[in-house]
Amino acid sequence: MLAPTLSADRMDTNSRLYLQISAPNTDQVKMIDAYAQQVLKVDEAHVYYTTLEGSSLTEDLYVGTLVDGLRQRFGARMTRLDEWRTGERLTDECGYPGLLFYAGRWTEFDGFLRALRECGGNPPRHLVADDSVNRYMANPGLRAAAPGNLPVTYVSKASLATCAALRVAEERRDDARASFLSWIQADDLLDPPRCRPDSGHQVGERVSLAYDAAMMMIRAVESLAARLHHADPRQRWEPTSVNPVAVHAEVLRQNAGQGYRGVAGLIRFTPESGEPVDKRLALLRVEQVPQVATAPVEVFRCGLADAPDLVPCGPA
Known part of the structure; x- marks a missing residue:
């Protein structure tokens, strides 16, 4: 399996054939902590969570x-950890100066945003959300009714x-990303097409991650098929000769x-981990969350872009 978006920690321990494209939650927690200390200059954090309907935190x-990662990373600096349910008030967080x-x-x-609307002109100073929220941010209908001052x-x-x-x-002549941009702008690939100058349709988090996973799989299968054909050009093609272990x-x-x-x-694996x-x-x-036509701005980053040399976490 090549999983484009899954990021729960240690999922690779369940299968030796599991690989994921996205960084694990451990890395996400490290970045949140680095952002809080380097940019926001705060130590204390309040954390709220929700789970899938009908699921416990363990499930x-x-x-x-x-x-779990937040608990371990922040320790005593996490002064509040609560499960939040729809309809519960969040007035205790009005004006909160921490993360x-x-x-x-x-x-x-x-x-959650609607509950914070009660804070009026005294909202919490630093609201940060996990990567699941990018699906909300890609939904213009939901964002239209969000508080505008948060x-x-x-x-x-x-x-x-x-x-x-x-x-x-594309301007830097990065051929791989320029080709990807051309494809997602085409009439016959995505509905609606993305990144066209005359529309506000953004790429969406899952498009590029799924593309990277698919291309890694295709490249591996093509390479295996080419080697099998080269070994005996007269042999009839047998799809079963390319199996999951080989891929x-x-x-x-x-x-x-x-x-x-x-x-x-850049995607790099070690032999010991998926x-x-x-x-x-x-x-x-x-x-302004309701302003869907305004593109978000990158403010912080961690990890590798294209070169294998590690760059420390820092402001974008």
Whole structure:
């Protein structure tokens, strides 16, 4: 399996053939802590979470491992950890000067913002949300009714493949990202087409991650098929000769050394883990949530872009 968006920690321990494209929650927690200390200059954090409907914190692997990571990373600096349910008030957070982190599912984020509307002109100073919230941020209908006085900063797994970043890459003659930009603008690929100058349709987090996963799989299968054909050109093609174990091994073989240069960032694996090493993560910020036509701004990033040399976390 090549999973484009899954990020719950340690999922690779369940299968030796599992690989994921996105950074694990452990990396997300490290970035949140670095942002709080380097940019916001705050130590204390309040954390609220929601889980999938009908799931406990233990059963929801994404939220559960994210909350566990926050507990371990922040320790005594996390002075509040609560499960939030739709309809509950959040007036205790009005004017809160520390980090207010939403560690839940995107489906409840609209209600979370509506609850903070009660704060009026005294909202919490630093609202930051996990990467699940990018699905909310991609929904113009939900955003239209959000409070207009509450800036939101949220985690992105694909900041290198936003419309703005892709246009900059095209100007730099980055052929891989320029081709990706051309394809997603085409009439016959995505509905609606993305990143066209005459429309406000953004790429969407999952498009570039799914593309990178698919291209890694295709490249591995093509390589295996070419080697089988080269060994005996007269042999009839047998699809079963390319099996999951062989594809997994070929992905790792092609990934060795410099890694795979995906449009959403460099992807590197170690033989011991199915989680990517130092995969690019970023924090995007919107000043007015209802203003869907205004693109979010990258304010912080961690991990690798295209070169294998690690760059410390820092402001964008």
